[in-house]
Amino acid sequence: MHELSLCENILQMIEQQAKDQKFTRVLTVCLEIGQLSCVEPEAISFCFNEVMSGSVANQAELKIVMLAGLAWCPTCYHHFEILQRYDECPNCGRYDVQIVKGEHMRISELEVI
Ligand SMILES: [Zn+2]
Structure with a gap:
C-alpha cells in the first residue's frame, strides 16, 4: 500500500513536469532511492x-x-556511510548522529519526447 501511494506520487511529479516542460511522453524514469528511506525497490517496480x-x-x-x-x-x-538509521558512529561510538543523505526518494532524470 505504501509503495502504491509512492508510485502515485511519482506520477503526480511526472505530470507536473509534463505540464511545466510541455512534453507528452516519458520514455525512461530514473529514480533515486535512499538506503534509509524504507522504500522497497521491488515493490516500486511491481506497481x-x-x-x-x-x-x-x-x-x-x-x-x-x-x-x-x-x-x-x-x-x-x-x-x-550508514546502513541503518540507528547505527552508532564508528569513530566514537555515539548514537546521536545526523543523517545527511539517503533518507529520500526522488526522480533524478526523465527521458522524454
Ligand atoms: Zn563520532
Whole structure:
C-alpha cells in the first residue's frame, strides 16, 4: 500500500513536469532511492507499470539507483556511510548522529519526447 501511494506520487511529479516542460511522453524514469528511506525497490517496480498505465509515462522504463546512506557525527565530526538509521558512529561510538543523505526518494532524470 505504501509503495502504491509512492508510485502515485511519482506520477503526480511526472505530470507536473509534463505540464511545466510541455512534453507528452516519458520514455525512461530514473529514480533515486535512499538506503534509509524504507522504500522497497521491488515493490516500486511491481506497481510502477500499473500506476503509469494510461498516463504520459505509459510503458516507460523504470531505472532505480540505490543511494547509500550518509551520516555525520556532531561529537567527533566524522562523516561515514550508514546502513541503518540507528547505527552508532564508528569513530566514537555515539548514537546521536545526523543523517545527511539517503533518507529520500526522488526522480533524478526523465527521458522524454
Ligand atoms: Zn563520532
